[in-house]
Amino acid sequence: MALNFEPELPTFVFERTYTNDHQFLFAFPNEKKMPNARQIQLRRLYDIMNLSVQRNDLPRARRAWSILARCKEINWKAMWRLGITLLGNDARVMESNPRKIDYLRTMLLQLPEERERILAELVQHYILAGKYRDALDELEFYLPSFPYRDNPVLHVYAGLLCIFVAQPPESAGVNEVEETAFDSNSLSRAQIFLEHAKALDPHNIVASEFLHKLHSISQGPASISFASHDSEDETHTKGCQPSQPKRKRSNS
Structure with a gap:
C-alpha cells in the first residue's frame, strides 16, 4: 500500500514574517510571484543548500537536500548535477567515485530529456x-x-x-x-x-x-x-x- 507522505518542513528555516518583500539568494525552480508560507520555507531551505555547497559544507547541504527531494514542489531529477556534487567529498575538487558513476547510470535511465548530457558526464567520470x-x-x-x-x-x-x-x-x-x-x-x-x-x-x-x-x-x-x-x-x-x-x- 503506497503512502502519500508529505514531509513537514522545519520551522528553523526562516525567521522573517510572511510578507511579499522576502529576499532570496538563489533562483528557485517553478517560482511563483506570490509565495505562500510553505513555498517561502522551501526557498529558505533551497538557499541554505546552495550556500552550503558554495561553502563546501556538504553534510549540511545533504541534510537540506534530503528534505527538499521529498517535497512535491521539487523535481530532484532535474537537479542531477547538484546530486553529483553532494556525492563527493569536496565540492571544489573535480573527482569521481563508484557512487557518482552508479548515480549517473541510474539518472541516464530516469531522465530521458537530459540523457545526452548525462552520458557525457558519465564518460568523464569513468575517465x-x-x-x-x-x-x-x-x-x-x-x-x-x-x-x-x-x-x-x-x-x-x-x-x-x-x-x-x-x-x-x-x-x-x-x-x-x-x-x-x-x-x-x-x-x-x-x-x-x-x-x-x-x-x-x-x-x-x-x-x-x-x-x-x-x-x-x-x-x-x-x-x-x-x-x-x-x-x-x-x-x-x-x-x-x-x-x-x-x-x-x-x-x-
Missing part, C-alpha cells in the same frame, strides 16, 4: 576514475542509437579513447616502443568516430586535429605520442587499464 575501457564500452553501447548518434561531442570522446587504448604500453622502454605498433583495429575505430563527428560538426577542431594525427601515425607510428597532447580529455585518459569484456547490447 577520472581511470576506467577508460569502461568509458569506451559505454559509448559504443549507446552511440548507434538515437539521439546519441547525432551528438558530435560523444563521437569525439569515443575517438580519443580509441586512440588512447591503441597506444603501446607506457611501461615499455624506448627501443620497445619503436618496435611496437599502434593497435590498428583501435585506430580504425577512432577514425570512424572522428570522421562521424566531423560530418556532424565540420568546424570541430578536435576532430580535425586528431584525424590529422591519425594520418601521421599511418606514416610512422613510433614517432607520434599522444601522452603530451594539450587536450584536457587526453590528460584524463592517462594510464589505461587492461581490456574488459563489453556489455551486450539489448535488441529492444
Whole structure:
C-alpha cells in the first residue's frame, strides 16, 4: 500500500514574517510571484543548500537536500548535477567515485530529456576514475542509437579513447616502443568516430586535429605520442587499464 507522505518542513528555516518583500539568494525552480508560507520555507531551505555547497559544507547541504527531494514542489531529477556534487567529498575538487558513476547510470535511465548530457558526464567520470575501457564500452553501447548518434561531442570522446587504448604500453622502454605498433583495429575505430563527428560538426577542431594525427601515425607510428597532447580529455585518459569484456547490447 503506497503512502502519500508529505514531509513537514522545519520551522528553523526562516525567521522573517510572511510578507511579499522576502529576499532570496538563489533562483528557485517553478517560482511563483506570490509565495505562500510553505513555498517561502522551501526557498529558505533551497538557499541554505546552495550556500552550503558554495561553502563546501556538504553534510549540511545533504541534510537540506534530503528534505527538499521529498517535497512535491521539487523535481530532484532535474537537479542531477547538484546530486553529483553532494556525492563527493569536496565540492571544489573535480573527482569521481563508484557512487557518482552508479548515480549517473541510474539518472541516464530516469531522465530521458537530459540523457545526452548525462552520458557525457558519465564518460568523464569513468575517465577520472581511470576506467577508460569502461568509458569506451559505454559509448559504443549507446552511440548507434538515437539521439546519441547525432551528438558530435560523444563521437569525439569515443575517438580519443580509441586512440588512447591503441597506444603501446607506457611501461615499455624506448627501443620497445619503436618496435611496437599502434593497435590498428583501435585506430580504425577512432577514425570512424572522428570522421562521424566531423560530418556532424565540420568546424570541430578536435576532430580535425586528431584525424590529422591519425594520418601521421599511418606514416610512422613510433614517432607520434599522444601522452603530451594539450587536450584536457587526453590528460584524463592517462594510464589505461587492461581490456574488459563489453556489455551486450539489448535488441529492444
